[in-house]
Amino acid sequence: MHDIAAEAVNFIDLNLVSVGFLFIVGFIGGLVSGFIGSGGAFVLTPGMMSLGVPAAVAVASNMCHKFPKALVGAYKRYKYGQVDIKLGLVMAASAGVGVQVGIKIQEMVLARWGQAGSNLYVSLSFVVVLVVVGGYVFWDAWRTSRRGGEEQVTSLAKYLQKIHLPPMMHFKTANVYISMWFTIPIGFATGMLAATIAVGGFIGVPGMIYVLGASGLVSSATELVIAFVMGFGGTVKWAIGGMVDIRLTLIILAGSLLGVQLGAIGTTYVKEHMIKIVMGTIMIIVAVSRGLAIPKYLKELGLISMNNTVLTVLGVASFITMCLALGIGAVIILGTMWQAKKAEAAQKAEYALEKTYG
Amino acid sequence: MLDFFKKQLRGKRKGQKVASGPGKKQPLTVVNLKPVRPEPGSGSPQPELKRKILVVGKGHTFSAGFMDYAINLAARLDYDLIALNVNPALKASGKFFSPYFLRLRQKFTQQARAAWASIAEDLEFSGIHGQQVVKFGEVARAVEDLSAEIKRIDFVITDAGIKDEEITGEIPLPVFSITGYQGEKIMAPEPVSRKPWGKTITFGAVTAALYAAVFLNGSSVMKYFTRGGWYAALPIATVFVISFVHGAFAHHLWSALGIEAVKRVQPRPEAKRPVPRKRPRPELRLNT
Numbered sequence: 289m290h291d292i293a294a295e296a297v298n299f300i301d302l303n304l305v306s307v308g309f310l311f312i313v314g315f316i317g318g319l320v321s322g323f324i325g326s327g328g329a330f331v332l333t334p335g336m337m338s339l340g341v342p343a344a345v346a347v348a349s350n351m352c353h354k355f356p357k358a359l360v361g362a363y364k365r366y367k368y369g370q371v372d373i374k375l376g377l378v379m380a381a382s383a384g385v386g387v388q389v390g391i392k393i394q395e396m397v398l399a400r401w402g403q404a405g406s407n408l409y410v411s412l413s414f415v416v417v418l419v420v421v422g423g424y425v426f427w428d429a430w431r432t433s434r435r436g437g438e439e440q441v442t443s444l445a446k447y448l449q450k451i452h453l454p455p456m457m458h459f460k461t462a463n464v465y466i467s468m469w470f471t472i473p474i475g476f477a478t479g480m481l482a483a484t485i486a487v488g489g490f491i492g493v494p495g496m497i498y499v500l501g502a503s504g505l506v507s508s509a510t511e512l513v514i515a516f517v518m519g520f521g522g523t524v525k526w527a528i529g530g531m532v533d534i535r536l537t538l539i540i541l542a543g544s545l546l547g548v549q550l551g552a553i554g555t556t557y558v559k560e561h562m563i564k565i566v567m568g569t570i571m572i573i574v575a576v577s578r579g580l581a582i583p584k585y586l587k588e589l590g591l592i593s594m595n596n597t598v599l600t601v602l603g604v605a606s607f608i609t610m611c612l613a614l615g616i617g618a619v620i621i622l623g624t625m626w627q628a629k630k631a632e633a634a635q636k637a638e639y640a641l642e643k644t645y646g
Numbered sequence: 647m648l649d650f651f652k653k654q655l656r657g658k659r660k661g662q663k664v665a666s667g668p669g670k671k672q673p674l675t676v677v678n679l680k681p682v683r684p685e686p687g688s689g690s691p692q693p694e695l696k697r698k699i700l701v702v703g704k705g706h707t708f709s710a711g712f713m714d715y716a717i718n719l720a721a722r723l724d725y726d727l728i729a730l731n732v733n734p735a736l737k738a739s740g741k742f743f744s745p746y747f748l749r750l751r752q753k754f755t756q757q758a759r760a761a762w763a764s765i766a767e768d769l770e771f772s773g774i775h776g777q778q779v780v781k782f783g784e785v786a787r788a789v790e791d792l793s794a795e796i797k798r799i800d801f802v803i804t805d806a807g808i809k810d811e812e813i814t815g816e817i818p819l820p821v822f823s824i825t826g827y828q829g830e831k832i833m834a835p836e837p838v839s840r841k842p843w844g845k846t847i848t849f850g851a852v853t854a855a856l857y858a859a860v861f862l863n864g865s866s867v868m869k870y871f872t873r874g875g876w877y878a879a880l881p882i883a884t885v886f887v888i889s890f891v892h893g894a895f896a897h898h899l900w901s902a903l904g905i906e907a908v909k910r911v912q913p914r915p916e917a918k919r920p921v922p923r924k925r926p927r928p929e930l931r932l933n934t
Contacts, residue, residue, distance in 0.1 A: 352881060356889030364897075368907055523882060530874030532881045534867060538860060541888055546896045553900060556907040625905075632908065 306339045307539055313614070314353070314543030320617045321544075322361045322551020324567045325511030326489020329354060330574060331614050332540060333486060334607060341536065347486070348526035349536040355519030357544045362512035364552040370505050372461035375496070376513025378468065379475035383488060383518055386479020394483065404588035411585060413484045414578035421494050422571025428498075429564030437559040445501030462502035462510070474499055475514075482518060489515065490571055497564075504563040505555060554621050557628035566617050573613035580606035696775065697798050698726040700819070702789060703805035706731055706754055707761035712805045713768070719803075720774045727769060727776040728799065730792055731758040734812075737783040755780045785812045793819055803930070813933060822930035841902045849895035856891060860884070 313335055317328020329350055336346035365371050398406040432439055445464075453467035474495035482488030489511045496507035526532055555563065580602045586592045587599065701708065701716045708716075708729065720727045736751050762778045769776040777796075781788040785808055793799050804813055804823040813821050860867050871880045900906070 352885055356885045356893075360889050360893040360896075363893075523885075524878060527878030527881050528874055530872040530877070532871065532878075534860065534871045534881045534884055535864060537881065537885060538857060538888060541885065542857070542892065545889065545892045546899070549893070549896045549900055550905065553905055553907050628908070629905075 302535060302539075309335065309339070310536065310539045311543040313611075314540035315547040316543075316614050316618045317540075318357055318361075318544030318547025318549075319551040319554075319621060320547075320566070320570065320614060321357065321489075321512070321515070322364070322548035323508070323554050323621050324489070324551075324563055324570070324617070325493050325508035326487050326515055327570060327617065328544065328614065329486045331610050334610065336536060338607070341533070344526075344529075344531050345533050345536075348523070348529070348531035349533045350486075350540070351519055351522040351526055352532045352534075352537040353540040353544060355516050355523055356541060357548050358512045358515035358519055360545055361548040361552050362509065362516055364549055365509035365512065365555065368509075368552070368556055369461065370509035370555065371513060372459045372502070372506055372510045373513060374457070375459040375462050375464070375471070375500075375502070375506075376510045377517070378457065378471050379478060379492065379496070379510070380514045380517035382472045382475030383479030383482065383492070383514055384521060386476040386481075386488075387483045387518065387522075388479075389476070390480040390483025393480075401589070404585050408582065408585035408589065410484055411578045411582050413481070415575050415582070417481060417485070418490060418571040418575035418578070421491060422568050422575060424498070425494050425564050426568025426572060429561045429568050432561035432564065433559075437561055439503055439560050441501045442498045445499060448499065449501055459500075459502070462496075462500070462506045464501050466500055471500060478514060479518065488518065490567075493567060504560045508555070508563050508567075509552075551621060554625045558621075558624045562620070562624055566620050569620065570613045570617045573609060573616060577606045577609035577613060580609060695798070696724070696726045697800045698728050698796065699723070700728045700730060700789065700792065700799045700802045701805070702730045702732060702785065702802060702808060702813075704732055704734065704785065704807045705805075706733075706757035708765070708805050709807075712803075713765055716803055717765075717768055717772055717774065721772045725774075725800065727774055728792070728796060729762065729765065729776065729778045730788060731778070731780045732785050732788045733780075733782050734784055751782060754782075786817060789813065789817050789819070789821075793817070821933045823933060841904075842898045843902050846895060846898040846902045849891055849898060853888070853892045853895045856888060 310332075313328070313331055317332060320327035332350045332353075333346050336349065337343055341349070362371055362376075366373070394406060394409075397409045401408075448470050449464065449466050451467060451470075453469050455468045456465060457468050457471070458465045474492065477495060478488040478492035480488075481491045489508075492514055493504075493507045493511050496502045496510060497504055502510070523532065583592065583594055583602060584599050587594050699716060699720050701713070703709075703712070716727060719725075731754075733751075733754050736747060736754060758778065758780045766776060766778075779792060779796075781792070785804075789802055799819060801820045801822060802813075802817070804821060806823075808823065813823070870877055871884075
């Protein structure tokens, strides 16, 4: 098993294009995850596979880059006072269970319906979860921005916080006092989604915002703690199997450590609902991308018949849309940062003028 | 003319920034700060008849922001300005006084006179009569002596370097001080940030060396790193080291490029107490 893995990883030849691709995607993925708490993995894993990396090595190397990135991002955002470590650890513990259950379900699906069925299950999960949750996040962000950027705790969170079901937990930074029993399903769902589509944050962050009542900033920052714990656990498992290609990991890390810090800095520049806007946008575009991949799996299962050329075009379109999701997220983040920086410079100039003549 | 000053005093009484001196609870009377107007028909006011502001600094010069403020205030109130440069370090101790001390005193006086030249130009430009006095000794004592020598000093403003306890004593005048560590810092709030290029380059070089070490020995690295089992510690340790070194490089790089966090958006609970905002203008503080 180890020898096979070693042969497989040795097989990959790194060239300038693949290094450049991994570095840039690493940077953009880091930027997005520094800002919204997760992201990047959904492009990196298929991206590496399209470079010829075996699926298991791609997943393992991606996982191995994810936890140091999350560590650096979480540390940075902790310094800005946005991370609730206790909430992160509680969520990560239940997410660990969720991952195991998610893997079991995957295995069951694989045994029953084969690879195509498994792919279809993954894609359908992507589309359903991302359209529902992403749509709600986007709608809420739009509503918040119309209100002038003032975030409000949802009535569901307020209701759940009133229920006294021991053990009650106080999350200081998040400023939430809630029963542990309500955090567990959110963590569990995060883990399950992470095992299924590799991006647990798409359910963890909205869960913390809308169910537990934490702010968007704290939720996205705390998600980095969850990502660190889960990524570390996953990496240990994959590394024991000898699947981590450290070269791929280091190339991605070179970009993503730059990106994650920029993203974390970005959160201090923008209004809180920008996190939701970026998250909602990315989720909806990724859902479209995965939706484009569904016909292929349906055909493989013999449920529909379709021209192969159309399927190839759809496949390419799906991957491009996926990259686009990340790219658009990055453009929004950098754009808002740029605007905030410009406004700050203008204010400084005005102040200097006032100081000189006032 | 007095409106500005009255406003300042009213602001104090509302408790916006309360002085910490012993006289802070006593209400200020604006009456005794009223400048004496020359009698009608007596012609232009004589310089010595005008009321005066005494500005006190401990060095041979005053901080620029402080002096600008004092000149503006004097111009608005139509006061004269007396500048006192005190050097407590060169006070006479006992009967013996060394020639070296004398030399230092001369040097201080020369420096103070030189520094005064540019201030005098500003004063002339603003149409204010100014005078410089250099004294050696305790600040409070020097002010006391001067208030006996020169009449009609209405109040004292001390530069940022002078602490509250240095000026308390038998001074029969209201004393205002510039808050803040240094006058300039209040006047120019944007901090002069030093770009950490040195650290960026150092961490960048270490990062580059680590990457080179891995990629130049690609085959043996891959051989051991993918063995599995306990060898799993190798890739994990590597990414931890890289995340520290490269992370530090990235951190310094962004701050060297001027991209830094602008505010603490979500203060942690212990930091939730309202932090007093640094005011862009210097403040007067009563310390009678």
